[in-house]
Amino acid sequence: MRNIVRHRLFWPALALATLITVNSAARPQFLRVTMRDGELYGALIDILRNSAPLMLVALGMTIVIATRGIDLSVGAVMAVSGAVALTIIDGSSDPNGVGTVLIAVVTAIAVAMVLGVWNGLLVSVFGIQPIIATLVLMLAGRGAALLVTDGFITTVNSEPFAFIASGYLTVLPFAFFISVAAIASIAIVERRTALGMLTEAVGINPEASRLAGVRSRGIIWGAYVLSAVLAGIAGIIYASNIKAADANAAGLLIELYAILAVVLGGTSLQGGTFSLAGTVLGVLIIQTLNSTILFMGIPSAQSPVFFAVVVVVVVVIQSQKVRSWIRALGASGRNRRSAATTEVAS
Amino acid sequence: MDEAVPLVELSGVKVLYGAERALDDVAFRLLPGEVHSLMGENGAGKSTLIRVLTGALQPHAGALSIDGNPVRFRSERDALRAGVSPVYQEIDLLPNLSVAENIFVGREPRRWGRIDWRTMRERAAEVLADLGLTVDPTSELGSHSVAVQQLVAIARALTAEVRVLVLDEPTSSLDTDEVGELFRVIRELKQRGVAIVFISHFLDQVYEISDRITVLRDGRLVGEYLTTELLRVDLVAKMLGKGIPLPHERQPYEDEADGSLPVLEARGVGTASLKPTDVSLGAGEVLGVAGLLGSGRTALARLLTGVDRPDRGVLLIDGDPRGLASPRAALAMGLAYSSENRRAEGIISELSVADNITLALQAQRGALRRLPPARARELAASWVEALDIRPAQLDKPAGELSGGNQQKVMLARLLALAPRVLVLDEPTRGIDVGAKAEIQRIVGELAEDGLSVVFISAELEEVLRVGDRVAILRDMHLVDTLPSAAVTIDSLLALVARPTETES
Numbered sequence: 001m002r003n004i005v006r007h008r009l010f011w012p013a014l015a016l017a018t019l020i021t022v023n024s025a026a027r028p029q030f031l032r033v034t035m036r037d038g039e040l041y042g043a044l045i046d047i048l049r050n051s052a053p054l055m056l057v058a059l060g061m062t063i064v065i066a067t068r069g070i071d072l073s074v075g076a077v078m079a080v081s082g083a084v085a086l087t088i089i090d091g092s093s094d095p096n097g098v099g100t101v102l103i104a105v106v107t108a109i110a111v112a113m114v115l116g117v118w119n120g121l122l123v124s125v126f127g128i129q130p131i132i133a134t135l136v137l138m139l140a141g142r143g144a145a146l147l148v149t150d151g152f153i154t155t156v157n158s159e160p161f162a163f164i165a166s167g168y169l170t171v172l173p174f175a176f177f178i179s180v181a182a183i184a185s186i187a188i189v190e191r192r193t194a195l196g197m198l199t200e201a202v203g204i205n206p207e208a209s210r211l212a213g214v215r216s217r218g219i220i221w222g223a224y225v226l227s228a229v230l231a232g233i234a235g236i237i238y239a240s241n242i243k244a245a246d247a248n249a250a251g252l253l254i255e256l257y258a259i260l261a262v263v264l265g266g267t268s269l270q271g272g273t274f275s276l277a278g279t280v281l282g283v284l285i286i287q288t289l290n291s292t293i294l295f296m297g298i299p300s301a302q303s304p305v306f307f308a309v310v311v312v313v314v315v316v317i318q319s320q321k322v323r324s325w326i327r328a329l330g331a332s333g334r335n336r337r338s339a340a341t342t343e344v345a346s
Numbered sequence: 347m348d349e350a351v352p353l354v355e356l357s358g359v360k361v362l363y364g365a366e367r368a369l370d371d372v373a374f375r376l377l378p379g380e381v382h383s384l385m386g387e388n389g390a391g392k393s394t395l396i397r398v399l400t401g402a403l404q405p406h407a408g409a410l411s412i413d414g415n416p417v418r419f420r421s422e423r424d425a426l427r428a429g430v431s432p433v434y435q436e437i438d439l440l441p442n443l444s445v446a447e448n449i450f451v452g453r454e455p456r457r458w459g460r461i462d463w464r465t466m467r468e469r470a471a472e473v474l475a476d477l478g479l480t481v482d483p484t485s486e487l488g489s490h491s492v493a494v495q496q497l498v499a500i501a502r503a504l505t506a507e508v509r510v511l512v513l514d515e516p517t518s519s520l521d522t523d524e525v526g527e528l529f530r531v532i533r534e535l536k537q538r539g540v541a542i543v544f545i546s547h548f549l550d551q552v553y554e555i556s557d558r559i560t561v562l563r564d565g566r567l568v569g570e571y572l573t574t575e576l577l578r579v580d581l582v583a584k585m586l587g588k589g590i591p592l593p594h595e596r597q598p599y600e601d602e603a604d605g606s607l608p609v610l611e612a613r614g615v616g617t618a619s620l621k622p623t624d625v626s627l628g629a630g631e632v633l634g635v636a637g638l639l640g641s642g643r644t645a646l647a648r649l650l651t652g653v654d655r656p657d658r659g660v661l662l663i664d665g666d667p668r669g670l671a672s673p674r675a676a677l678a679m680g681l682a683y684s685s686e687n688r689r690a691e692g693i694i695s696e697l698s699v700a701d702n703i704t705l706a707l708q709a710q711r712g713a714l715r716r717l718p719p720a721r722a723r724e725l726a727a728s729w730v731e732a733l734d735i736r737p738a739q740l741d742k743p744a745g746e747l748s749g750g751n752q753q754k755v756m757l758a759r760l761l762a763l764a765p766r767v768l769v770l771d772e773p774t775r776g777i778d779v780g781a782k783a784e785i786q787r788i789v790g791e792l793a794e795d796g797l798s799v800v801f802i803s804a805e806l807e808e809v810l811r812v813g814d815r816v817a818i819l820r821d822m823h824l825v826d827t828l829p830s831a832a833v834t835i836d837s838l839l840a841l842v843a844r845p846t847e848t849e850s
Binding site: 192193194195197198200201204205207208209210211212213214215218219272273 | 653672673674677678683685690691692693694695696697701705706708709710711712713714715716717759
């Protein structure tokens with residue numbers, strides 16, 4: 001029992017379970033999943049599908065944070081990627097062609113990758129503080145996206161493109177499979193190679209890692225590229241969902257939600273050891289919380305407050321300091337007695 | 347003066363950092379109107395003791411009394427209120443504010459609830475004049491030299507109702523005249539009954555200004571002495587320690603006079619601070635390096651292993667000149683460096699012992715060619731056994747090990763690379779006697795197997811015992827390199843401690 005409570009994923013898992021329990025108690029249909037035309041529908045399925053963009057961004061953010069960095073530009077990269085993809089489809093003679101959509105998607109991801117290379121260059125080669133380095137793109141990126149779309153909200157009608165966010169692969173949404181693929185491939189790359197361990201080493205102690213011969217520049221650079229590529233894919237999913245490239249709204253504030261998901265998952269902002277499973281739980285907590293707000297009919301004006309209250313509770317429970325206080329409270333009786341004996345003894 | 351009630355008295359102070367003992371049963375007292383020097387090598391516990399004295403750190407055990415009354419400092423604010431005021435060596439000033447604002451920050455003179463700028467300027471000007479400084483109190487602090495900033499930091503301490511002034515390396519950025527000025531101020535404060543804790547690695551200054559000296563070593567109190575009764579050589583001996591004599595078990599290194607090339611040779615390598623240095627190292631040789639803190643012993647080690655790049659001179663490996671662009675490049679050529687600073691530059695504290703041991707090997711293979719987990723564990727386990735790392739738990743976070751075992755983990759990390767040259771910077775600092783002897787033994791065995799070792803230590807006895815030859819550094823230059831057999835501890839002490847010539 002003690003070991004379960006001590007496990008780093010215990011608290012995020014408990015928070016998620018509590019949210020789901022509260023939801024299903026309040027509205028039993030929350031748990032109901034129905035099958036229509038061989039496709040599953042329901043609140044839980046929606047959570048899995050809608051969480052895809054945040055999931056991708058938060059996974060990238062986890063790796064960046066593990067290197068002691070932060071990537072504020074992910075929302076802007078989403079906007080750029082969506083703008084690039086839609087502009088290509090919009091300008092094509094065959095917007096419904098699978099080939100067109102494929103070209104658009106690949107180009108958008110490539111552009112996102114270039115943006116990641118830029119971020120990584122600023123941080124790992126020029127030694128600029130990550131928060132500043134990525135702030136540049138956070139501010140400039142949306143401008144660039146507007147430039148791509150000529151300042152308009154580009155809309156398209158493209159079956160294959162819409163499929164990315166709303167289509168089904170067998171019984172589950174396609175977007176969910178994108179999430180799973182991203183989680184699996186990142187987990188494999190980080191944990192089946194030595195990349196994860198070296199990333200943690202660089203994040204925990206950059207100087208000791210350098211002295212041990214770790215190529216920290218490449219590791220840090222790679223983290224920003226990964227983060228941007230994932231943000232690029234997230235941007236495509238977002239654009240596909242609304243069938244439009246909205247440079248001002250795409251990925252707005254998602255960098256903050258992603259950071260929140262990482263922290264909820266138990267990865268420290270100070271860098272070092274990271275937990276991908278924790279981040280996955282963090283994303284699901286945030287997404288469930290969002291649907292809770294919708295479900296419970298909390299007026300949209302008050303939903304940020306409700307959101308904030310829940311987050312504060314979860315974060316405070318996870319805080320080491322609070323936990324040691326609680327432990328100290330429990331132990332204080334014993335301590336007082338033992339302190340008294342030592343004083344007598346001396 | 348001995349009869350006076352100490353202004354401040356600390357006793358039985360114990361501070362732990364994780365499993366490491368930073369201070370163990372240390373006592374320290376300050377009499378009114380004295381200058382008391384706190385001496386010790388890096389890691390001896392000086393800074394920790396200062397932090398306890400100024401309320402920045404809560405000791406795990408120990409008592410503190412002021413004027414004979416027991417007190418407890420819960421924060422630096424408590425200490426300041428009691429009149430204990432520190433001037434730290436890392437200057438903690440606000441360069442974007444004016445000189446006057448820096449002096450009075452947090453204690454601005456007020457009038458009708460608002461800051462009284464005029465009084466502040468006037469009082470600042472007074473204090474500065476007292477220090478012999480003629481700077482405009484309204485000028486921005488950042489526009490002045492480091493020396494002036496240092497004096498402003500002292501001025502800040504002076505304007506408080508100060509009874510105890512802690513000066514941590516106050517002279518390191520001052521020139522001779524400024525030091526003279528500072529000493530004049532210190533003597534004036536003494537007259538007023540202020541007790542001054544003086545920390546400096548300049549022995550001349552310590553002898554010039556202080557009345558009494560307390561020496562710490564490895565977190566323990568060595569003793570308290572009157573400056574007039576403590577010879578300079580004895581002071582250095584007390585700081586460095588004589589260690590526990592052990593029999594010299596190792597076969598003495600035989601210089602192969604057949605003209606074989608040294609494995610590593612430095613010709614005239616130096617930096618802006620380190621004077622050009624010549625060092626050579628044969629296969630299977632242990633070169634001991636002796637010198638005080640700041641003598642250039644670490645600077646040399648870092649130049650030899652690609653950690654820092656020399657401004658001049660060449661490094662030859664097997665007789666070929668080589669440039670070392672990074673530690674990674676040096677490791678690829680078989681030159682491994684183990685830092686004196688275990689916590690900041692050695693151990694990756696939250697990673698497991700196994701990961702720490704295999705880190706360098708894994709880094710050399712590259713991130714994508716992962717060591718198979720079974721082999722990595724086997725490798726780590728074999729090093730844990732060979733070096734007797736305790737506890738022998740591969741999955742324990744390395745930061746939870748004791749200092750000596752952390753040192754062995756670092757050693758294992760480098761040895762796993764099968765290096766040709768191992769540069770160990772103070773591998774035995776802050777670890778217990780048993781672990782010390784063991785590390786010395788391991789170094790001896792490695793050398794017998796043909797590994798060349800540069801062994802830096804503040805403990806002269808150890809340098810002599812482990813090293814086949816001894817390189818002596820003083821004031822950032824290499825004084826001499828001598829066979830260990832030709833040197834005694836006393837003659838080595840004299841070489842290490844000889845007073846510096848005063849500036850001509």
